Amino acid sequence: MPLGPGQRVLAVADDLSGAAETAAALLSRTTRTRVLLDPRTDTPAPAGTTTVFDLDSRQLSAADAAARITTALTGLAPDTVVCKKVDSLLRGNLAAEIAALAATGRGVLLAPALPAERRTVRDGVLHTDGVPLHTGDAWRAETAAPPRSVAEALGVPVALLGLQAVRGPGHHPRTALREALATGLPVVADAETDADLDALLAATLDIDPRVVLAGSAGLALALGRTLGDGPPAPLPPPGPAARPLLVVVGTAEPVAAEQVRRLVADGAALYALDHAPSHPGPALPPLRPGVTVLTPRQDGPPDPAAARSIARHLARTAAALLDTAPGPADLVLTGGETAR
Numbered sequence: 415m416p417l418g419p420g421q422r423v424l425a426v427a428d429d430l431s432g433a434a435e436t437a438a439a440l441l442s443r444t445t446r447t448r449v450l451l452d453p454r455t456d457t458p459a460p461a462g463t464t465t466v467f468d469l470d471s472r473q474l475s476a477a478d479a480a481a482r483i484t485t486a487l488t489g490l491a492p493d494t495v496v497c498k499k500v501d502s503l504l505r506g507n508l509a510a511e512i513a514a515l516a517a518t519g520r521g522v523l524l525a526p527a528l529p530a531e532r533r534t535v536r537d538g539v540l541h542t543d544g545v546p547l548h549t550g551d552a553w554r555a556e557t558a559a560p561p562r563s564v565a566e567a568l569g570v571p572v573a574l575l576g577l578q579a580v581r582g583p584g585h586h587p588r589t590a591l592r593e594a595l596a597t598g599l600p601v602v603a604d605a606e607t608d609a610d611l612d613a614l615l616a617a618t619l620d621i622d623p624r625v626v627l628a629g630s631a632g633l634a635l636a637l638g639r640t641l642g643d644g645p646p647a648p649l650p651p652p653g654p655a656a657r658p659l660l661v662v663v664g665t666a667e668p669v670a671a672e673q674v675r676r677l678v679a680d681g682a683a684l685y686a687l688d689h690a691p692s693h694p695g696p697a698l699p700p701l702r703p704g705v706t707v708l709t710p711r712q713d714g715p716p717d718p719a720a721a722r723s724i725a726r727h728l729a730r731t732a733a734a735l736l737d738t739a740p741g742p743a744d745l746v747l748t749g750g751e752t753a754r
Contacts, residue, residue, distance in 0.1 A: 417495065417619070417640045420461040421445070425634065426469055426486050427499035428479070428506045429750025431665075432631075433468035436499045439634035440464045442641040451754070453486040459494075464641070470754060473722065476510035483514040495623055496520065497637055502528040502630035503552050504540060504560070504567045512568055512600055512628060521595045521625040523618050524572075526564065527605035528630040534606040538563045538574045555666060564602045575603040580610050588617045595625065611636040658701035658743040662732050663709040664725055664752025677707050686711040687731060698731070700738035708732055725751040 417423075423440060427433040430451075437449050447464040459465050467486050471479035487496065498515055500508055504526060516522050527535045532543045539562070540547040546562075547553070553560040561567035565574070579590035580603060591614070594601040605611050611629070615636040618625050627633055661677065663670050678684050682705035685698060708731060710724050729752075736743055747753035 417623075421641065422459055422461060422491055422494040423464040423497060423637070423641070424459070424486070424490060424494050425464065425466040425497040425499060426483065427466065428469055428472040428501070428511070430468045430470070430753040431748065431750035432499045432501070433466045434753070435631045436497070436634045437464070437466045439631050440466070440497075440638045440641060442638060445641050453482070458489075458491070468750075468754065471511070472506045472750065474507065476507050479507035480510040480514035483511050484517075487515075487518055493623070495619075495637070496626045497634060498626055498628040499634060500524070500526055500628055500630060502526055502531060502533045502632070503542070503547065504564065505553070505556060508567050509569045513570070515626045515628065516600055518626070521622065522600045522628055523591070523595075523603060523614065523625055524564065524568075524600055525603040525605050525611060525614050525627075525629040525633050527611065528632040529605070529607050529611070530632065533630070535564065535602075535604045536577065536606065537604065538565055538572070538576075538602050540564060568600060568602075571599055572602045573597045573599045575601055575614075577604040577606065577610070580604055580613055587613055588620055591617045592621050595621065605632070608632065608636065612639065615640065657703055657741060658739050659705045659746065660701060660732060660735060660743060661705060661707045661746040662728055662748070662752055663707060664728055664747075664749030666710075666712070670748060671712065674707055674709055677705060681705070682707050684709070685731075685735075687727060698735055698738070700740070701735055701743055702740075706735070708735065721751050725749075725754075728752055 425436045425440060427436055433449050437447050441447050445462055445464050449466045451468050453467050469482040469486060471482050512522060512524060526540060527533060534541050542550055542552050548560045548562045565572045573594035575590060575594050580587055603614050605614060611632050627637060663674055685708045687710055708728060
């Protein structure tokens with residue numbers, strides 16, 4: 415069921431990169447999309463508005479993360495579609511946040527598959543590149559062991575909607591989903607393709623648009639495809655690089671390291687910072703037109719406990735660099751802690 419141009423959508427994410435990713439997925443020609451850093455500063459959203467909150471809850475206690483979910487959902491217009499961006503590797507305060515969403519009485523559909531990144535769910539088990547999450551190394555930067563299933567990540571009983579039900583003929587997906595929601599349990603859905611996620615979304619909106627849509631960017635993209643009359647018009651081609659561009663990379667993900675390597679190979683200047691300098695580092699040369707990359711020095715495996723101090727160090731250094739620019743400079747941020 416396509417959503418009309420006046421539809422209100424509220425999405426919540428646990429970090430700023432997730433919020434930005436979700437906002438991009440939900441962008442349409444007929445929907446105003448905004449990203450906010452604090453639900454308490456929001457004003458009632460007019461019709462046709464998509465609001466995305468960064469709850470900044472990834473590093474909070476489970477109780478505090480749940481409280482921020484509750485705050486964000488307080489006072490919603492009854493016709494608001496609610497979308498919860500979850501990490502496609504099931505990291506963060508997933509159990510507490512899904513429990514808080516379930517407590518609203520709306521019902522919860524959890525479909526964390528992200529087909530574009532080869533992250534799929536079969537029989538309630540998350541797979542990365544065809545390998546079950548708990549047997550791979552995708553959680554190498556985490557202090558806890560990865561869950562063996564989505565249900566284990568939630569720590570509560572769930573109603574499982576398998577691929578056979580998702581891909582069933584006619585009204586079979588709707589019937590199966592309606593029965594699963596009637597249990598009152600969070601519904602965990604299998605999906606391997608974007609078509610699976612589209613089918614899940616269509617069934618959910620047809621049964622009850624108040625059901626919370628919890629998923630990765632894959633489900634957000636499926637929702638975005640139902641908003642307005644299609645994707646936004648293409649952006650104009652970029653102009654010449656006439657002013658400095660500072661790229662601040664705070665994430666330890668291997669794909670980001672490879673992107674840094676390619677930028678440097680293409681001529682970008684690189685500043686690699688020590689994580690916790692005991693004394694002020696050397697003076698940095700002023701920013702010049704062209705690309706400059708600022709990133710922590712990678713001398714070993716990442717330390718999750720140091721994420722916030724690293725982000726603060728990067729922020730202070732980025733501010734100092736921007737102050738040296740001869741005029742306006744552009745800024746690219748990657749890594750949720752760093753971006754916020």
